[in-house]
Amino acid sequence: xxxxxxxxxxxxxxxxxxxxxxxxxxxxxxxxxxxxxxxxxxxxxxxxxxxxxxxxxxxxxxxxxxxxxxxxxxxxxxxxxxxxxxxxxxxxxxxxxxxxxxxxxxxxxxxxxxxxxxxxxxxxxxxxxxxxxxxxxxxxxxxxxxxxxxxxxxxxxxxxxxxxxxxxxxxxxxxxxxxxxxxxxxxxxxxxxxxxxxxxxxxxxxxxxxxxxxxxxxxxxxxxxxxxxxxxxxxxxxxxxxxxxxxxxxxxxxxxxxxx
Numbered sequence: 570x571x572x573x574x575x576x577x578x579x580x581x582x583x584x585x586x587x588x589x590x591x592x593x594x595x596x597x598x599x600x601x602x603x604x605x606x607x608x609x610x611x612x613x614x615x616x617x618x619x620x621x622x623x624x625x626x627x628x629x630x631x632x633x634x635x636x637x638x639x640x641x642x643x644x645x646x647x648x649x650x651x652x653x654x655x656x657x658x659x660x661x662x663x664x665x666x667x668x669x670x671x672x673x674x675x676x677x678x679x680x681x682x683x684x685x686x687x688x689x690x691x692x693x694x695x696x697x698x699x700x701x702x703x704x705x706x707x708x709x710x711x712x713x714x715x716x717x718x719x720x721x722x723x724x725x726x727x728x729x730x731x732x733x734x735x736x737x738x739x740x741x742x743x744x745x746x747x748x749x750x751x752x753x754x755x756x757x758x759x760x761x762x763x764x765x766x767x768x769x770x771x772x773x774x775x776x777x778x779x780x781x782x783x784x785x786x787x788x789x790x791x792x793x794x795x796x797x798x799x800x801x802x803x804x805x806x807x808x809x810x811x812x813x814x815x816x817x818x819x820x821x822x823x824x825x826x827x828x829x
Contacts, residue, residue: 578725579826580650583657584614584622586718587691587827589766590710591624591631593750594687598706602629604683610642610676614665616653617646626680643670643677693790708786709751713766715789716743716753718823719816723755723762729819733757736815739774739808745785746778757812775808 594601606629615621615637623638624631645665647653655663670676690697690706691714697703722729738758745751754769756762763770779785780803787793788804795817798804806813 574654574826575725576650576654578721579654580616581620581721581725582714582718582823582826583653584620585635585721586714587657587687588614588622588624589633589717590691590713591683591687592633593709593713593766594690594706595630595683596750597709598686598690601683601686604679604686605629605631608676608679610673611638611640612676612680613637613641613644614653615644615646616650617648619650631683641669643673643680644668704786705748705782708745708782708789709748711789712743712745712751712785713753714827715820715823716755717764717766718826719755719819720762720764722819722822722826723757726822729822732815732819733762736812737809739812740769740771741775741777741809741812741816742769742773743777744779745782746780748782748785751785755816757816773808775810775813776805777813778805780804 591601595605596602605626608626608629610626612624612626613621614624621635621637623634623636623641625634625638644667646668647656647663647665652663653665656665667677687710690703691710693707698707719729723733736757740754740756740759742752742754744753750767752768753764753766754773755764756770779788784793784798784803788795788798795804799806
């Protein structure tokens with residue numbers, strides 16, 4: 570039986586699919602942006618001997634980048650994939666090791682507050698989804714996580730790798746009509762199984778587009794019959810349909826990992 574929470578895959582999901590959502594959150598959410606309105610700093614999160622990402626925090630907004638950025642203000646290190654996963658799972662004993670910048674208590678407190686806001690929105694807390702703005706944020710961040718998460722799953726999850734082995738290669742694009750910067754893509758068959766947020770590198774082989782934010786929200790929350798929605802034109806699927814269908818099954822694995 571395949572471990573549904575392979576620690577290496579889960580770690581990369583947190584670093585490369587969840588943390589990038591901070592960029593959209595701080596751009597779209599005034600409450601999140603206000604937390605770091607006067608911040609000018611960079612925070613590195615890394616696994617010792619493993620992957621690292623840098624969060625550039627400037628004037629309230631976050632820019633995510635893979636690897637170690639230059640002259641970080643804070644370096645938060647984890648001893649292993651499991652250590653990082655436990656931290657993101659809210660285990661109090663799993664605090665990271667401040668290799669650098671541990672004296673920046675105010676910055677760390679603000680980052681903790683921002684992380685709490687991200688968790689609140691992504692989990693769809695009642696106080697978030699009770700209004701239209703909160704539902705919009707939840708749908709956008711879920712789409713980003715699902716799209717970017719395909720790369721980590723394609724690289725390391727055996728169930729997803731088996732599914733992808735049956736699919737034709739191609740570039741898939743997922744977006745929400747009427748929403749700026751709400752587009753993710755996955756290039757099945759490319760070196761490293763590339764994924765990204767924003768405009769795809771070439772013309773997609775298949776396009777999946779939700780008619781509006783309400784449809785996207787219902788899909789992300791599994792509150793809609795997707796086949797019926799496709800038939801009614803509320804979800805548009807154009808191009809290499811077998812690839813889109815197969816990726817839908819692959820995306821279901823993300824719920825197993827992140828328990829959402």
